[in-house]
Amino acid sequence: xxxxxxxxxxxxxxxxxxxxxxxxxELTDWxxxxxxxxxxxxxxxxxxxxxxxxxxxxxxxxxxxxFLVVRKxxxxxxxxxxxxLPGVALGFLWGMTKNPAAIFTGAVVAGLLGAVVVQWxxxxxxxxxxxxxxxxxxxxxGVGIVLFTMIQNLPGGAKSGLDGFMFGQAAALGPEDVxxxxxxxxxxxxxxxxxxxxxxxxxxxxxxxxxxxxxVKLYHYSLMLLLAxxxxxxxxxxxxxxxxxxxxxxxxxxxxxxxxxxxMLAWSAGFGMLAGAAGAFFSxxxxxxxxxxxxxxxxxxxxxxxxLFAPRHGIVGRxxxxxxxxARIRRENTLKAIYHVMEDGGFRDEAVAVESVAGRRRETxxxxxxxxxxxxRAGLATEEDGRVAFTPAGWQRACEIVRNHRLWELYLxxxxxxxxxxxxxxxxxxxHVLGEETVRRLERRLNYARRDPHGKLIPGLADLAGGAPxxxxxxxxxxxxxxx
Amino acid sequence: xMKDFSTTSPPLEVHDLTVAYDxxxxxxxxxxxxxxxxxxGIIGPNGAGKSTLLKAxxxxxxxxxxWVKIFGGTLAQNALRTGYVPQRESVDWDFPVNVMDVVLxxxxxxxxxxxxxxxxxxxxxxxxxDQVQMLxxxxxxxxxxxxxxxxRVFLARALAQESDLYFMDEPFAGVDAATEAAIIDxxxxxxxxxxxxxxxxxxxxxxxxxxxxLVLLNMRLVAAGPTAEVFTPELxxxxxxxxxxxxxxxxxxxxxxx
Numbered sequence: 028x029x030x031x032x033x034x035x036x037x038x039x040x041x042x043x044x045x046x047x048x049x050x051x052x053e054l055t056d057w058x059x060x061x062x063x064x065x066x067x068x069x070x071x072x073x074x075x076x077x078x079x080x081x082x083x084x085x086x087x088x089x090x091x092x093x094f095l096v097v098r099k100x101x102x103x104x105x106x107x108x109x110x111x112l113p114g115v116a117l118g119f120l121w122g123m124t125k126n127p128a129a130i131f132t133g134a135v136v137a138g139l140l141g142a143v144v145v146q147w148x149x150x151x152x153x154x155x156x157x158x159x160x161x162x163x164x165x166x167x168x169g170v171g172i173v174l175f176t177m178i179q180n181l182p183g184g185a186k187s188g189l190d191g192f193m194f195g196q197a198a199a200l201g202p203e204d205v206x207x208x209x210x211x212x213x214x215x216x217x218x219x220x221x222x223x224x225x226x227x228x229x230x231x232x233x234x235x236x237x238x239x240x241x242x243v244k245l246y247h248y249s250l251m252l253l254l255a256x257x258x259x260x261x262x263x264x265x266x267x268x269x270x271x272x273x274x275x276x277x278x279x280x281x282x283x284x285x286x287x288x289x290x291m292l293a294w295s296a297g298f299g300m301l302a303g304a305a306g307a308f309f310s311x312x313x314x315x316x317x318x319x320x321x322x323x324x325x326x327x328x329x330x331x332x333x334x335l336f337a338p339r340h341g342i343v344g345r346x347x348x349x350x351x352x353x354a355r356i357r358r359e360n361t362l363k364a365i366y367h368v369m370e371d372g373g374f375r376d377e378a379v380a381v382e383s384v385a386g387r388r389r390e391t392x393x394x395x396x397x398x399x400x401x402x403x404r405a406g407l408a409t410e411e412d413g414r415v416a417f418t419p420a421g422w423q424r425a426c427e428i429v430r431n432h433r434l435w436e437l438y439l440x441x442x443x444x445x446x447x448x449x450x451x452x453x454x455x456x457x458x459h460v461l462g463e464e465t466v467r468r469l470e471r472r473l474n475y476a477r478r479d480p481h482g483k484l485i486p487g488l489a490d491l492a493g494g495a496p497x498x499x500x501x502x503x504x505x506x507x508x509x510x511x
Numbered sequence: 512x513m514k515d516f517s518t519t520s521p522p523l524e525v526h527d528l529t530v531a532y533d534x535x536x537x538x539x540x541x542x543x544x545x546x547x548x549x550x551x552g553i554i555g556p557n558g559a560g561k562s563t564l565l566k567a568x569x570x571x572x573x574x575x576x577x578w579v580k581i582f583g584g585t586l587a588q589n590a591l592r593t594g595y596v597p598q599r600e601s602v603d604w605d606f607p608v609n610v611m612d613v614v615l616x617x618x619x620x621x622x623x624x625x626x627x628x629x630x631x632x633x634x635x636x637x638x639x640x641d642q643v644q645m646l647x648x649x650x651x652x653x654x655x656x657x658x659x660x661x662x663r664v665f666l667a668r669a670l671a672q673e674s675d676l677y678f679m680d681e682p683f684a685g686v687d688a689a690t691e692a693a694i695i696d697x698x699x700x701x702x703x704x705x706x707x708x709x710x711x712x713x714x715x716x717x718x719x720x721x722x723x724x725l726v727l728l729n730m731r732l733v734a735a736g737p738t739a740e741v742f743t744p745e746l747x748x749x750x751x752x753x754x755x756x757x758x759x760x761x762x763x764x765x766x767x768x769x
Contacts, residue, residue, distance in 0.1 A: 097606055221625045228616050232602045235668075238569045238678075239620040240590035286652035288607045 062312040074311060076205050077197040077264075081303035081322065083208040084261035085273065087215050089299025091257045092278035093292045094250060098230050102157070103145075104274035106164040107251075108258045110141025112171025112267050115192055116178060123181075125188055127203045131259055138255040141167050171267070195266035195319035197307045204263050211260045215253050219292065226250060227288050265306070266319035273299060276326040280333040283340045302326035356459050358405060361398040362425040363432070363458075364388045365408065365415060370483075378416035426486040431458040433479035434469045440480045441473060447480035520583025522547050522676040522707040523568065527577035530560070530567045536575065537563050539731040545676075545709055545724070550702045552712040552722035552738075556751050559729040561711045562598065565678050569595060581676065591620055594674035596665050598681050604654045604661065611649040613664050614640055617671030632671075639670035643693065659690030666697060677701070679710045683717075695721055715751075718742070 069075050095104050114137025118130035141163045148159035175189055191199050219226060229236045229246045236243050254274075261270050281294035306322025313321075335343050364387040368379040385395035399415050402408035407421030417425060432454045439450040461469075479485055523545040530538040538560040545551050553561045566572045568579050570586050581589040594617075617639070618632040628636075640646045643663040648656070653664065662682055669677055683691055698708055698721070712718055718725060719742050727733040727741060727750040734741040734750075 097603075099603065224616075224619055224622070224627060225624060227608070227612075228619055231606045231608060231613075232597065232616070234566070234569075234571055234597045234601055235595055235616065236619075237571055238590070238593065238595035240587045282607065286607050286609065286654075287612075291607050 059312055066308055066311050073198055076200045077307045077311060078304060080200040080205045080208050080264050081197050081307035082300040083212045084264050085299030085303030086296045087212045087257045088261055088273040089277045089296035090215050090219055090292055091254045092274035093295040094230060095274055096278040096282055101275045102160045105271035106160040107138045107141055107255060108267055108270040109164045110167035111138040111259055112168055113137050113174055116171055116174035119189060127207055134259040135255045142251050192262050193266050193268060194317035195264050197264045197310050197318035200264060208260045211256045218253060264318055265322055269319040269323045272323040276330050280330040283333045283337040298329050358401055359428050359459055361402055362421060363428050366425040366429050378414035381413050381415055428458050430486045431461040433483060433485040437473055437476055437479050438469055521545060522582055524580040528567060529576040530563050530572055531575045541732045543735055545707060547707050548705050549707055549724045550698055550722050551709045551724040552718050553726045553728055554712050554718050555728035561728055562680050565680050565711055569678060592675045594669040594672040594677040596669045596679040596682055599661050608653060610651050610653060610664050613653060614667045614671050617668040620672060636671050639667040642670060643667045659686040662686050662690060676707045681711050681713060684713060
């Protein structure tokens with residue numbers, strides 16, 4: 028999991044870095060600043076259409092994509108988006124113009140036909156969804172390419188502007204396209220808002236929804252219809268090839284950030300809008316560059332950020348937690364070593380030599396010195412003239428660790444019938460993770476035993492309660508268990 | 512919503528129920544009546560069609576023949592009086608919902624399309640979570656629960672349905688001992704309140720203690736009745752002792768026929 032994460036991160040960086048570098052080099056020639064100023068002033072109507080359209084499609088695809096991702100149907104978006112291509116071509120052939128209504132209708136019909144074929148292959152053959160999706164995606168796309176090539180060769184076809192459907196051209200968005208996108212977005216927001224609980228339950232637990240008497244198929248196909256609407260209205264701006272990325276990537280990033288469906292929908296829609304705006308910006312400033320790839324790169328960058336910095340599932344957070352846990356275990360092992368050295372001396376001295384601790388830890392004196400430095404910073408020990416002593420907090424934690432270790436060894440030998448020489452390594456791990464409640468249960472289970480399988484004394488509640496330095500505790504120790 | 516013994520219709524009546532996957536029959540001609548207020552276990556070997564029977568009764572699988580009556584009517588007429596606990600593995604536990612969200616789903620049947628659960632529904636859900644000792648984990652994402660805790664969440668969701676007849680698919684499978692004890696306590700309490708509970712169960716050793724009625728199933732109904740009458744060596748031998756080889760061979764060939 029972690030390795031694939033890094034590989035993905037590397038790939039995205041590789042993909043982003045050269046593209047950005049090339050763009051910026053080129054952009055300086057085209058007066059990037061002036062173009063950007065024009066973009067942000069929103070004076071130019073084509074800028075307004077491009078920006079509004081891209082953000083609307085981002086929102087719409089983000090919403091629909093969230094449902095695809097949680098239903099594990101991410102590839103369905105890919106198949107549908109490729110399946111609409113023949114419909115786009117036929118819609119154009121209807122009147123030999125880019126009439127949005129004709130193209131929209133043709134594309135939706137083709138997309139739904141694709142969805143039905145997927146369902147049909149699954150129902151009638153032994154193929155699973157993946158093969159069916161692969162078949163529909165590529166064969167419909169192939170038909171679409173053939174039709175597109177035919178249109179290019181028709182008189183007047185070369186200027187059809189249909190090539191914009193392949194990779195998207197936000198700058199070519201007109202008012203009709205934006206109104207279409209707005210209508211579809213309102214429809215999607217309205218449906219999801221109104222039937223939120225229905226869409227969530229049918230996505231999560233279809234069987235339960237059907238046991239309530241719900242018409243699950245109705246919700247499934249209405250979602251597929253909304254999905255087809257979203258894909259088709261987004262085509263002009265992102266293109267057939269990459270529209271599925273706008274369905275999957277913002278939703279996948281949102282999935283990393285939250286554990287609630289409502290929040291996931293909001294994040295996904297927000298990421299989609301952000302990526303859409305970024306795509307429109309780069310496409311505009313870069314002079315008729317395709318929009319789709321830039322939108323997708325922006326979305327991928329957002330995904331990368333989520334992958335790295337998501338609070339619970341993010342790589343950085345996980346690494347940080349792992350590091351701090353490793354540091355805690357190191358501190359606790361040092362505390363334990365100091366305790367062992369003191370125990371060997373019968374707890375006569377309040378402080379012990381750093382060298383002895385180093386020997387116990389099988390470390391160099393310098394290494395042990397560093398570890399003791401960490402303990403000092405954590406307020407668990409003090410060091411003076413090469414001798415180290417516990418603070419009350421340090422003494423308590425050391426007692427707890429030694430107690431956990433010995434209790435666990437005793438438990439394994441008594442309850443799990445392991446030989447005494449088999450239990451040490453396991454206890455080395457367990458001692459750092461045993462909670463107080465488990466310790467209480469272990470103590471009860473072991474009848475508050477005082478000695479571990481190797482005959483060593485187990486520190487009890489009395490030893491750690493007061494947190495007094497060891498010298499004062501020796502009597503208590505010896506009194507209960509007998510002097511060693 | 513309370514029990515109605517007056518209208519004599521039993522909670523569940525199944526007649527000549529036959530179910531086939533791809534034309535290959537997996538259940539033959541099952542006749543079954545479950546009386547009100549009973550705690551019924553469906554037992555039988557693997558592949559006997561226990562879960563299939565439950566799903567067919569709930570309308571989740573098409574019937575090849577026969578009929579099912581719930582409180583004397585169709586399931587759709589009595590959907591609100593019918594609760595369901597699916598198998599745990601049937602859902603994706605990484606789904607972005609928390610424990611409370613799932614339990615609230617038990618209220619969805621009572622809400623018209625487009626209506627979200629309200630304060631009263633939340634109160635009910637909270638009470639149901641408390642009943643399975645899961646209230647402290649109400650805000651936990653469901654993927655971070657143990658197997659036993661997941662089962663408790665599903666049970667709480669069913670309780671929130673406030674139904675009269677419950678179908679539970681393997682609620683005891685793969686849960687810890689504490690959860691198993693908690694579930695059986697809960698089932699007995701539901702029975703005491705007049706609910707009817709039908710449970711698919713895999714563990715023969717506990718079946719006699721847990722249920723007051725048993726359905727012995729192996730592709731067809733072997734026996735059904737009070738536990739004391741049907742939990743006999745002969746009937747168990749008939750249920751578990753080898754398949755009816757001709758029956759399953761014929762079923763196989765029916766499926767292979769073009």
